Amino acid sequence: xxxxxxxxxxxxxxxxxxxxxxxxxxxxxxxxxxxxxxxxxxxxxxxxxxxxxxxxxxxxxxxxxxxxxxxxxxxxxxxxxxxxxxxxxxxxxxxxxxxxxxxxxxxxxxxxxxxxxxxxxxxxxxxxxxxxxxxxxxxxxxxxxxxxxxxxxxxxxxxxxxxxxxxxxxxxxxxxxxxxxxxxxxxxxxxxxxxxxxxxxxxxxxxxxxxxxxxxxxxxxxxxxxxxxxxxxxxxxxxxxxxxxxxxxxxxxxxxxxxxxxxxxxxxxxxxxxxxxxxxxxxxxxxxxxxxxxxxxxxxxxxxxxxxxxxxxxxxxxxxxxxxxxxxxxxxxxxxxxxxxxxxxxxxxxxxxxxxxxxxxxxxxxxxxxxxxxxxx
Ligand SMILES: Cc1ncc(COP(=O)(O)O)c(C=O)c1O
Numbered sequence: 226x227x228x229x230x231x232x233x234x235x236x237x238x239x240x241x242x243x244x245x246x247x248x249x250x251x252x253x254x255x256x257x258x259x260x261x262x263x264x265x266x267x268x269x270x271x272x273x274x275x276x277x278x279x280x281x282x283x284x285x286x287x288x289x290x291x292x293x294x295x296x297x298x299x300x301x302x303x304x305x306x307x308x309x310x311x312x313x314x315x316x317x318x319x320x321x322x323x324x325x326x327x328x329x330x331x332x333x334x335x336x337x338x339x340x341x342x343x344x345x346x347x348x349x350x351x352x353x354x355x356x357x358x359x360x361x362x363x364x365x366x367x368x369x370x371x372x373x374x375x376x377x378x379x380x381x382x383x384x385x386x387x388x389x390x391x392x393x394x395x396x397x398x399x400x401x402x403x404x405x406x407x408x409x410x411x412x413x414x415x416x417x418x419x420x421x422x423x424x425x426x427x428x429x430x431x432x433x434x435x436x437x438x439x440x441x442x443x444x445x446x447x448x449x450x451x452x453x454x455x456x457x458x459x460x461x462x463x464x465x466x467x468x469x470x471x472x473x474x475x476x477x478x479x480x481x482x483x484x485x486x487x488x489x490x491x492x493x494x495x496x497x498x499x500x501x502x503x504x505x506x507x508x509x510x511x512x513x514x515x516x517x518x519x520x521x522x523x524x525x526x527x528x529x530x531x532x533x534x535x536x537x538x539x540x541x542x543x544x545x546x547x548x549x550x551x552x553x554x555x556x557x558x559x560x561x562x563x564x565x566x567x568x569x570x571x572x573x574x575x576x577x578x579x580x581x582x583x584x585x586x587x588x589x590x591x592x593x594x595x596x597x598x599x600x601x602x
Contacts (some may be wrong), residue, residue: 228401233468235286235287280295280463283467288414292435296454299417299418299419300431303393303415303431306362307329315339316364317341317342317360318343350384352384352385363385371576371580375507375510377514382409391440398420402470403474404515412437415432418432423467428462430459475517476587478501488522526601529579532579535597536555538600541588553588555582
């Protein structure tokens with residue numbers, strides 16, 4: 226089966242009793258045992274649940290992976306990956322990374338005796354400089370949040386493998402519709418399913434996908450032990466959402482391209498960050514690596530006051546955290562996704578206070594452009 230078909234059919238056979246086409250919601254904390262000699266396939270919803278199994282199967286198949294595990298949030302999925310590290314281990318984290326991942330690396334891991342160093346995913350050679358004898362894992366993402374830089378996934382993974390690192394990749398921004406990092410040498414793909422996979426801003430969830438059974442087992446065990454499990458209803462909603470991922474992503478990509486081209490031509494816009502623009506420094510890498518350039522973009526105004534004014538004046542774009550839903554959102558990274566960083570840390574990552582991030586939805590592109598035109602003035 227191909228991508229769009231898999232999204233609709235993998236793990237989703239009609240229910241055996243009534244042949245319901247849409248899987249029923251198994252809103253049950255516990256499942257009855259017939260006797261003590263036969264453990265039921267599902268016994269307790271913290272460990273797993275039928276709705277969760279269906280979603281795990283479909284997300285794994287969309288990532289061309291064998292094993293999927295779901296969590297109560299994207300951060301729980303990232304924390305699960307870090308649970309593979311032990312006291313005394315060292316983690317390499319890309320400098321350009323989602324603020325929540327950075328927070329975990331800066332504030333939580335050191336307390337557990339795990340040290341963290343940065344490397345630059347755009348220059349895989351920096352991995353050799355950052356690696357230490359106790360390095361065990363590397364994590365990166367592309368396109369990056371919020372400045373949309375695109376690094377070469379296969380090159381980073383190959384370099385990390387030379388040093389025996391477990392390679393973790395956050396594919397939230399692109400979604401499996403646009404790139405499949407496991408095919409490029411990554412060991413574990415992470416998703417905040419809150420974003421494109423669910424697509425309707427009504428669920429917080431996370432996923433890991435891997436081809437390595439022993440890694441999946443350790444991730445699953447951690448989740449079961451910690452209890453960062455998704456609810457059946459959230460899995461049911463995400464399963465409904467993922468069915469349309471393919472068509473949604475096409476519209477996100479074409480709307481974002483139209484918005485990026487409008488912004489590029491606007492005299493009051495200082496800079497536009499969208500990998501679909503020929504002017505983007507990573508346009509060629511993105512063209513080679515991605516099936517589309519995605520629905521995320523960032524742009525810079527001349528002054529901080531301008532950025533704040535535009536953020537507060539859009540009407541179709543709602544001023545809100547998060548991304549990947551059908552509705553368009555505008556975000557101000559210093560107070561939202563990257564609030565955990567200091568101004569200095571943000572500037573070192575080319576996230577100036579004049580930057581706004583857009584999650585371009587699937588509305589009529591003319592309405593999005595008109596909205597930005599009136600807000601920028
Ligand atoms: C790239 C990326 N990864 C992970 C996360 C964390 O996901 P969640 O909010 O579902 O915990 C986010 C959230 O914004 C994100 O943008």
